[in-house]
Amino acid sequence: MTGLDEHVESHSDSKHESELAASETDGVGTAYLAKSHLINQCLQNEVGFGRYQWELFILSGFGWLADNLWLQGVAIILPQVQIDLDPPRVEYITLSVYAGLITGATLFGSLADVIGRKPSWQITLFLTGVFGIAAGGALNFVALCSLVACIGFSVGGNLPVDGALFLEHIPQSHQWLLTFLSAFWSVGQLIASLIVWVYTMGCLTFAMFFCRYAIFQLQESSKFLAASGRDEEAIHVLQYIAKRNGRNITLTLEKLKAANPGASDYSENGSVASLLKKSFSVFSLEHVRPLFSTKMLFINSSLIILIWGTIGLAYPLFNGFLPLYLADKLHASSSTNQTYRDYSITSICGIPGSIVACILVDWTRKSGKFTIGGRKMALALSTILTGLFLFLFTTAKDEASDLGFSCAASFTQNAMYGVLYAYTPEVFPTPHRGTGDALCSAFNRITGLLAPVIKIITTSRDGGSSSIGANAPVFVSASLFMVAALLTVLLPIETAGKAAL
Incomplete structure (x- = not known):
């Protein structure tokens, strides 16, 4: 009898009681819970972690890279746009990109x-590359803002x-790699600081899409x-992933169905049109209610969403305008090259933060009745x-001092985002994970x-300080980062050492 056979047999005896208790905690039905365990x-x-997952790791990392590449790319071009296009407020570009980010995150996550997961995973970088290349040819400020919103x-x-998607393709023993994906986040910032030109960034993003779509055979x-x-x-x-990894599996369709015969919690049947219609009304609460x-x-769901919101304001308030802050600090002795040099150094310092985060997320110690360490401690500390x-x-x-403190902040911020991006999908079950992440x-x-x-309110038109202060x-x-750390301590669920549902 195989390990999976024994699991199915032993699982069936006390299945109803244990699954019911778990489903009440995890927000999923017993049918899916049983299948998820198998x-x-x-x-x-049996499948393990091999060639398929390593390829998926790199290609998923392209998403982290592209996200920060464009966020920081927009920040980097602000001083030059201010010179070349003389807009009424250069911060309108940042407003445009965030307006697009809100819509995109809600739609594609839902x-x-x-x-x-597969359609969204494939099309997002394609569209980013297309709009990125177009933005390189924008002739005026309004056109640039419009294309940046599309990006x-x-x-x-x-x-x-x-x-x-990455979490759902890997075994529990390698879930820590979700944290290490944040290294691509810092690489994206570094590339943005070295390239600067939006044409090049658009072509680079399109090349990443090509690798995802044409070279790698992604499985749902x-x-x-x-x-x-x-x-x-x-x-x-x-079976496909196991074969790519040079392995075989003993899990069969019969065993999977036997986990909960005749039951299925979720069924998404219908035409593409009906599915799209349903997706636009996805916040009809079908996938939202189970999260609460x-x-x-x-x-836990309320706190993690609030933490994301708090950090969502805190991060761009500093990083979204860092080139402007550095230029303002250098002032009389400054040059554009010196500003971007310091910005590149800051970007490099963020990369080791991912390594430290990977070490911390699975470090736990027992202290009496309490367990210290894990995701929550790493997130709060960073x-x-x-x-x-x-x-x-x-x-x-x-x-x-400016450079030293910005480098230190870059290091801890990257560690923070690494843990946050790992904890969040882990704490949401698969049937509702996309909606929770969205x-x-x-x-x-x-x-x-x-x-x-806030930047517009607190600074004058020429970048100088207002009465509030630069x-x-x-x-x-x-x-806000301090507030987010406090909220993290209050999270009731720890995911370290647990397989994601």
Whole structure:
């Protein structure tokens, strides 16, 4: 008898009681819960982590890279746009990109729970590349803002899907790699600081899309298929991945169906048109209610969405205008090259943060009745340190201090985002993961939309300080990071050491 056979047999005896209790906590039905456990067993013990997942890791990383590439690319061109196009307020470009990000995150994240992860994963970078190339030829400020909004729409739908898709293809033993994807985030910022030109960024993004679509044969998530009642397709996906990894699986369609015979929690049948119509009304609460279905889920989902929103305002208040802050700090002795040099150094310092985050997310220790460490501790620690370094940045009096504190903040911010992007999809179950990620990402972008508004209010037309003070946006950013750290401590669910449903 195989390990999976034994799992199915032993599972059937006390199945109803244990699954019912788990489903009340996880917000999923017993049919999907049983299938998810079998798929997790198959991924861990038979499919393993091999060639397919390594390829998926790199290509999913392109999504992280593209997201920050364009966010920082927009920030980087602000000083030059101010010179070349003389707009009434250069911050309107940042407003445009965030307007697009909100729409894209909501739409594509929601679509992932209705028509699957694969379509959104493939099309987002294609659209980003097209609009990015077009933005390189914008002839005026209005055209540039319009195309930047389209870029935001495309790239904004990428991250809510990428993390979910990668998580659902890997065994529990390798879930820490979801944290390491944040290294691509810093690489994106570094590339943006070195390239600067939007034509080049558009072509680079299009090349990443080509690798995803034409070179790699992406499989739909087996967990999404099982949640949709498409058990046979789920088995085919597992068989394909196992074969790519040079392995075989013993999990069969009969065993998967036996986990909950005749039952299927979710079924997405119908034409493409009907599915699209349903996806546009996805916030009809079919995938939202389960995220708040119990007291623990309500508290955890509410807090994680609030944390995303708080960080969503804090991060762009500093990073979205960092080239402007650096240029203003250098002032009399400054040059554009010197500003971008310091910005590139700051970008490089963010990359090691991903490595530290990977070490911290699975580090846990028992202390009496309590367990310390894990995702929550790593997230709280990196967030509070980010706030501290930004407070110190506002007190800096020379270039060395400015650069040092911005580098330290870049390091801790990248560690923070690495943990946040790992914890969030882990805490949402597969049937509703896309919607949960979409809610977090959309709220993150909505609050981010306020960043340029605050920047406009607190600084004058020529970049000088208003009565509020030039450091006011950075001070607000630092304070918000501190608030986010406090909210993290209050999260009731820890995902370290647990297989994602």
